Amino acid sequence: MLQGKTIVLGVSGGIAAYKAVELVRLFTKAGATVQVIMTKAATEFVGPLTFQTLSGNPVHQQLFNLIEEQEIGHISLAERADLFVIAPATANVIGKIASGIADDLLTTAVMATRAPVLIVPAMNVNMFQNPLYKANEERLRNLGYRFVAPVTGMLACGWQGEGKMQDPAVILEEAVALLAPDDLAGETVLVTAGPTREEIDPVRFISNHSSGKMGYAIARAAWRRGARVILVSGPTCLPDPWGPETVRVSTAAQMLEAVQARLKESSIVIKAAAVADYRPKERSEAKVKKHAGQMTLEMERNPDILAEVGRQKDGRLVIGFAAETEDLLANARRKLQEKNLDLIVANDVGQPGAGFDVETNIVRLLFPDGRVEEPGIMPKEELADLILDRIVALRATPV
Ligand code: CTP
Numbered sequence: 509m510l511q512g513k514t515i516v517l518g519v520s521g522g523i524a525a526y527k528a529v530e531l532v533r534l535f536t537k538a539g540a541t542v543q544v545i546m547t548k549a550a551t552e553f554v555g556p557l558t559f560q561t562l563s564g565n566p567v568h569q570q571l572f573n574l575i576e577e578q579e580i581g582h583i584s585l586a587e588r589a590d591l592f593v594i595a596p597a598t599a600n601v602i603g604k605i606a607s608g609i610a611d612d613l614l615t616t617a618v619m620a621t622r623a624p625v626l627i628v629p630a631m632n633v634n635m636f637q638n639p640l641y642k643a644n645e646e647r648l649r650n651l652g653y654r655f656v657a658p659v660t661g662m663l664a665c666g667w668q669g670e671g672k673m674q675d676p677a678v679i680l681e682e683a684v685a686l687l688a689p690d691d692l693a694g695e696t697v698l699v700t701a702g703p704t705r706e707e708i709d710p711v712r713f714i715s716n717h718s719s720g721k722m723g724y725a726i727a728r729a730a731w732r733r734g735a736r737v738i739l740v741s742g743p744t745c746l747p748d749p750w751g752p753e754t755v756r757v758s759t760a761a762q763m764l765e766a767v768q769a770r771l772k773e774s775s776i777v778i779k780a781a782a783v784a785d786y787r788p789k790e791r792s793e794a795k796v797k798k799h800a801g802q803m804t805l806e807m808e809r810n811p812d813i814l815a816e817v818g819r820q821k822d823g824r825l826v827i828g829f830a831a832e833t834e835d836l837l838a839n840a841r842r843k844l845q846e847k848n849l850d851l852i853v854a855n856d857v858g859q860p861g862a863g864f865d866v867e868t869n870i871v872r873l874l875f876p877d878g879r880v881e882e883p884g885i886m887p888k889e890e891l892a893d894l895i896l897d898r899i900v901a902l903r904a905t906p907v
Contacts, residue, residue, distance in 0.1 A: 509684045509889070511539035516589040516621070518614040519559070521549020523664040524596035524630035524673035529554060531595055531676040532562045538680065543568065543585060545614045547601065571613045586620035591687055594618070595656075596630035596673045599641050605653075606644035624686050628656045628679055633669030656682050681750040685732040691900045693734035698774035699727040699752070700767065700781035700813070702742035704760040708805065709792040716782050717864035720744035722829075723780030725892035727752040730776075733896060738774065740766045742781055760784050760810035767813055771820070776899060778827045779814045780853075782864070786810060818848035825902055827895070830854040831863065840874050850902055851875055853895060861885050873898060 515535050519528045535542045542563040546556055556567035568585060586592075594601065594614070601614065605627075610616040618625060627648065635641055636658065649655060656679055661672040701723020705713040724746050727739040731751035739752040740763060748754040755770070757763045760783045771777070786807035796803075814828045828849045830840040833856065840854035855871045857863030862870040862885075869891050873881040883894055 509538040510535060510687065513539070513590040513687060514541045514543065514588050515683065516543045516545060516585060516592045516617065516623075517563075518545045518547075518592070518594040518597075518601075518618065519550040519554070520547045520594065520596060520598045520601040520614065521552060522596040522598050522630045522673075523553060525550050525553040527673055527676055528595050529558055529562060531593075531679055532559055534676055534680045535683070536563060538684070541565070543588070545569070545585070545617060547612060547614050549598075568613055571616055583620050586617045587622070589621050589623040591683055592618060592621050592623045592625045593628065593679070593683060594625070595628035595679055597627045599629075599631045599635045599638070599644075602627060602629060602641065602648065603644050606647045624652075624654065626654045626656060626679075626683060626686060628673055629658050629671075630673035631658075631671050632663060632665050633667050633671045636669075636671040654682070654686060678750045681728070681732070685751070688732040688734075690734035692730055692776075692896065695730075695735045695775045695903075696738065696773050697727075697730040697735045697776045697778065698738045698740065698767065698770055699723050699730065699778045700740045700742075700763060700783075701727065702744040702746075703782050704742045704763055704784045704810075705758050706760065706784045706787035706810070707758075707791050708788050709794065709796045711795050714784060714786075714788070715743075716784065718742070718744075718782035719865040720746050721865070721867070722869060722888050722892070723778075724749055725888045726778055726780060726895060729889070729892040729896055730778075735776075738770050740770070740781070742783075760787065760813070764811050764813045764816065767817065771817065774824060776825045776827070777817050778895075778899075779817070780829050781813075782831060783813055784810055785812075812847070814849075815847045821848060825850045825899060827851045827853070827899065831857045833858040837872065837874070837880065840872065844874050844876060849876070851895075851898060 519525050532542050544559040545568045560567045604615050610619045656674045659672045660670045663671050702720030703716045703718040705715045707713045727737050728749045731737045737752035739754045755766050757766050789806040789808045818826050826849050830843050832839050836856050840852050844852040852874045853871050855862050861868045870885045
C-alpha cells in the first residue's frame with residue numbers, strides 16, 4: 509500500500525509517543541521507508557533507539573548536526589517526504605506550525621516540506637478545547653494541512669474526554685488515502701460483502717464460506733480513492749473498516765432491503781456478497797428437535813439482488829461477481845448478460861488460492877463488449893484496486 513513511498517514521521521513530546529512506535533511498524537510493513545524526527549521532549553517518553561530499530565533508519569533529532577548535516581539536512585529530509593505525518597502532535601507543536609515558528613528540526617522540516625502533512629493531535633481535553641488550540645487547527649486546516657481527530661476516552665492525565673491519539677491502524681488508513689489517487693471523488697459506491705445467513709431455527713442457519721475479504725478490500729480501496737462508500741455486509745469476522753459506512757445485515761432479504769434503501773444515492777454498485785439463493789421455507793420459532801429417521805428441509809428462492817439492481821440501472825455502473833466451479837467463462841458471460849452488468853468478476857472457487865476465505869484471488873474480468881482480462885493470482889487488496897481501475901476506465905468511456 510505504501511511501496512516506494514517515504515514517510516517522514518515527526519514525534520513530539522506526549523505520552524502517546526509510545527503509540528507512534530506501532531505506527532512505524534505499520535508504515536514499514538505497508539512498504540514505506542520511514543524517517544523519524546523526534547523532538548527533545550519526545551525522547552523523554554520513548555528512546556530513539558526504539559524508532560531507529562523499527563524504521564531501520566537513524567532517528568533525526570538535531571537541527572544543526574555536523575555529522576548528519578552533510579548528507580541529510582532538514583531540507584533534504586523535507587524534500588524526500590512523499591508524506592509528512594506528525595503523531596502525536598502536541599498543542600505546542602501545532603501552535604508553532606500555525607504561527608510559522610521553526611525553532612527545531614521537526615518544525616523546520618514541516619515548514620520546508622512540499623509534501624502533504626497529516627497532523628495527529630494528542631493532548632489533554634481542556635487543551636484540546638482551548639480556543640487558542642481550535643484557532644490554530646482551523647488556520648492549518650484552511651491552509652491544506654490534514655488532521656486525524658483524536659478520540660474520546662480515558663486520558664493519561666486522568667481526565668476523561670476528547671484528546672486521545674487515534675488508533676495507529678486508522679492513522680495508516682488516512683495516510684494511505686492521502687497518497688492514493690482521488691479518481692473516485694464524487695462517486696457513491698455501494699459494496700455488498702460476505703455471506704448471508706438463512707435461519708432454520710433460533711440456533712441453526714444455512715450459509716457459505718464467504719469471509720467478506722474481497723468486498724471489504726474493495727470498500728476500503730474505493731474510500732481511499734475518494735469515493736463515499738456504503739458497505740452492506742453479511743455476518744463476517746472482519747471489523748468495520750475505517751472510512752466506509754458499514755450496514756450490517758444477516759439474511760438475503762435484509763441485504764435486498766438495505767441495498768434498495770441506499771440505491772438511489774449510489775452511482776456505482778459492486779456486489780461481492782455471496783448471497784444464499786434459497787432460504788428455509790419456514791423458520792421454526794423453537795429449536796428443532798431430533799427424532800428417528802431423516803429430516804427434510806423445504807427451501808424457497810431468495811430474491812436475486814443483483815438482477816434487481818441491474819433492472820433499475822438509472823445510469824449507475826453495476827458490477828457483479830460470479831463464483832463458479834465449472835464452465836467459468838460461459839456461466840459468467842450468461843450472468844453478465846442476464847443481470848445487465850457493466851463488468852463481472854468471475855472466479856473459479858474450486859482452485860487453490862482463489863475464492864472464499866483466502867488472502868488471494870484468481871479471476872477473469874468479463875466486459876459486455878466481449879473483452880476478457882486474466883490478471884493472474886494476486887492479493888485481494890491489489891485486485892480491489894485493479895477492479896476499481898477498470899471501473900474508472902468504464903466511467904470515462906462514453907456510452
Ligand atoms: N447475487 C445476488 N443475489 C442472489 C444471488 C447472487 O445479488 N440471490 C449476486 C452475487 O452477489 C454475485 C452475482 O449475483 O455478484 C453472482 O452470484 P453467484 O452466486 O455466482 O451466482 P448466482 O446468480 O446465484 O447463480 P448460480 O448460483 O446458479 O451460479
